[in-house]
Amino acid sequence: MRRYVIVGTGVAAVAAAEAIRQRDPSGTIVLVGMEAEGYYSRPGLAYYLTGEIPEAMLFPFRDADFRRLQVQVVHDRVEGLDPAGQRVRLARRGWLAYDRLLLATGARAARPSWPGVDLEGVVYLDNLAHTRHVIRLARKAKEAVVVGGGITALELAEGLQARRVRVHYLLRGDRYWRRVLDPVESRLVEQRLAQMGIRLHHHTQVAEILGHKGRVTGVRTQDGRVLRCQLVGIAVGIRPRIELAREAGIATDRGILVNPYLETNLPHVYAAGDVAQVFDPRLGQHVLDSLWPLARQQGMAAGANMAGHRVPYRRSTPLNVTRLAHITTAIMGQVGQRDADPDAGLVRGDSEVWRALPDAILAQKSDEVNLIRLMVGRRTLLGAVVMGDQSLVRGLYTLIDRQVDITPIRERLLAPDAPLGDLLAAFWSEVQAHLRTAAAEDGSPPPREASG
Amino acid sequence: MTHWWKALRALFWQQKARMDGVVVPDNSRCVQCGICSYNCPIGIDVRRYAWEGRPIRDDHCVTCGQCVARCPRGVLRFEALARTLQPTP
Numbered sequence: 321m322r323r324y325v326i327v328g329t330g331v332a333a334v335a336a337a338e339a340i341r342q343r344d345p346s347g348t349i350v351l352v353g354m355e356a357e358g359y360y361s362r363p364g365l366a367y368y369l370t371g372e373i374p375e376a377m378l379f380p381f382r383d384a385d386f387r388r389l390q391v392q393v394v395h396d397r398v399e400g401l402d403p404a405g406q407r408v409r410l411a412r413r414g415w416l417a418y419d420r421l422l423l424a425t426g427a428r429a430a431r432p433s434w435p436g437v438d439l440e441g442v443v444y445l446d447n448l449a450h451t452r453h454v455i456r457l458a459r460k461a462k463e464a465v466v467v468g469g470g471i472t473a474l475e476l477a478e479g480l481q482a483r484r485v486r487v488h489y490l491l492r493g494d495r496y497w498r499r500v501l502d503p504v505e506s507r508l509v510e511q512r513l514a515q516m517g518i519r520l521h522h523h524t525q526v527a528e529i530l531g532h533k534g535r536v537t538g539v540r541t542q543d544g545r546v547l548r549c550q551l552v553g554i555a556v557g558i559r560p561r562i563e564l565a566r567e568a569g570i571a572t573d574r575g576i577l578v579n580p581y582l583e584t585n586l587p588h589v590y591a592a593g594d595v596a597q598v599f600d601p602r603l604g605q606h607v608l609d610s611l612w613p614l615a616r617q618q619g620m621a622a623g624a625n626m627a628g629h630r631v632p633y634r635r636s637t638p639l640n641v642t643r644l645a646h647i648t649t650a651i652m653g654q655v656g657q658r659d660a661d662p663d664a665g666l667v668r669g670d671s672e673v674w675r676a677l678p679d680a681i682l683a684q685k686s687d688e689v690n691l692i693r694l695m696v697g698r699r700t701l702l703g704a705v706v707m708g709d710q711s712l713v714r715g716l717y718t719l720i721d722r723q724v725d726i727t728p729i730r731e732r733l734l735a736p737d738a739p740l741g742d743l744l745a746a747f748w749s750e751v752q753a754h755l756r757t758a759a760a761e762d763g764s765p766p767p768r769e770a771s772g
Numbered sequence: 773m774t775h776w777w778k779a780l781r782a783l784f785w786q787q788k789a790r791m792d793g794v795v796v797p798d799n800s801r802c803v804q805c806g807i808c809s810y811n812c813p814i815g816i817d818v819r820r821y822a823w824e825g826r827p828i829r830d831d832h833c834v835t836c837g838q839c840v841a842r843c844p845r846g847v848l849r850f851e852a853l854a855r856t857l858q859p860t861p
Contacts, residue, residue, distance in 0.1 A: 331804070363804075364804065364805030364806060366805075367805050372807055373805065373806055377805075377807075380806065380820070612803045639801070641801045641847075642845065711849070713846065
């Protein structure tokens with residue numbers, strides 16, 4: 321009977337456990353996690369903060385689900401890994417032996433080194449305990465300063481605003497999320513934030529967090545202004561938790577380096593999720609994807625391999641769907657720009673691909689609430705941003721991920737005032753029919769759609 | 773095409789989809805936040821269907837569209853029943 325140990329209780333860990341159990345009905349599976357709450361929806365924390373869902377809704381799995389899977393969830397901290405003895409050392413329970421080990425330790429919010437960063441009132445949206453803390457402090461706070469250029473910073477700003485805290489949102493550059501959004505998209509988000517009552521401060525960086533008796537009282541900016549506040553929300557990137565792996569001699573870079581089978585350089589040790597830096601054959605390099613759906617896919621592939629099936633993980637085109645200032649936004653493929661990075665660290669939803677490849681021609685359509693931006697390559701679509709109506713996303717994603725030849729519509733797409741939505745919808749229908757016919761003729765499985 | 777005509781056309785297809793359709797998830801976008809299940813007036817655990825990538829085929833589903841409208845990530849959509857039931861090639 322094979323012993324599977326999974327370090328972590330996030331989505332990669334749970335997906336791996338499910339995949340193992342599908343293939344190995346008798347092995348023992350133990351999930352070890354530092355958080356007492358076990359598995360919950362980390363992206364859902366943003367909606368817990370806004371008050372759209374109660375805390376109880378964050379838990380997709382109940383105890384009965386884990387019992388059905390015959391998975392034991394252990395609340396403990398893994399202090400060490402002994403690869404030669406094939407065992408991990410837990411803080412309270414001592415040694416735990418494994419035949420297959422998965423490291424799904426995730427990532428933590430980056431901590432800046434500003435003076436005052438340890439004061440009571442400096443908060444992150446990193447885990448459930450942090451979010452509870454934010455909600456508790458928000459009851460008394462009147463003003464907050466939020467710092468960071470990506471999705472999580474916006475979630476903090478929107479969440480605090482929803483809790484009737486007056487929010488100052490500091491941006492290092494001249495507009496929101498410059499690395500991914502173009503000026504039109506950034507301004508759209510900023511207008512919405514302003515309508516919600518959030519005050520934006522461009523070209524503004526923190527010099528110091530001010531405090532009194534250990535509590536936050538304000539923020540001093542680098543240009544000498546003082547913003548009074550009782551809360552400082554920080555989201556300036558994430559750092560994969562690689563300490564355990566590194567101390568055990570596992571090859572790491574920014575994350576744990578794994579091959580397409582999610583194997584580390586040590587035998588029987590795998591990694592998946594935010595901590596794993598996966599080799600992408602298309603790019604010829606290891607990349608970090610801090611996206612929930614990709615973490616799930618990696619967990620599924622790792623679990624299958626741990627159970628003895630040789631299943632390569634195919635890194636699909638990153639698809640990040642989120643909500644920015646109440647606008648549902650899908651970001652896929654290469655959409656970034658060559659401009660200098662205004663925000664330090666790794667931002668959730670960021671992908672190296674966007675920066676590694678050259679800019680392509682831009683075609684865009686905007687009608688206030690719905691916006692599509694396409695990156696059009698010579699023969700294929702390279703990336704897209706879709707804000708508002710999402711009905712085109714599945715088709716667009718498949719065109720991008722499968723690198724479908726768009727020559728038949730390329731010129732029309734790039735024509736001034738092109739009806740992008742109509743062109744894409746019609747082309748997608750043709751492609752879909754073609755893919756179905758081809759699949760039926762060669763007996764291969766039907767086309768996979770939007771599996772990002 | 774004028775805006776009111778576009779809006780009317782969208783409304784028509786929306787209503788038609790509701791009458792003829794089922795709610796279908798795209799589980800590659802779902803982050804299991806649970807807003808769908810929380811807002812379902814019937815108490816269907818829509819999120820579980822989304823995790824498993826299955827259409828919401830529950831006799832109690834009244835296709836009210838609350839889950840579709842509330843999902844912050846556009847995971848759910850209405851799809852014509854006939855198409856959903858088509859055997860995959």
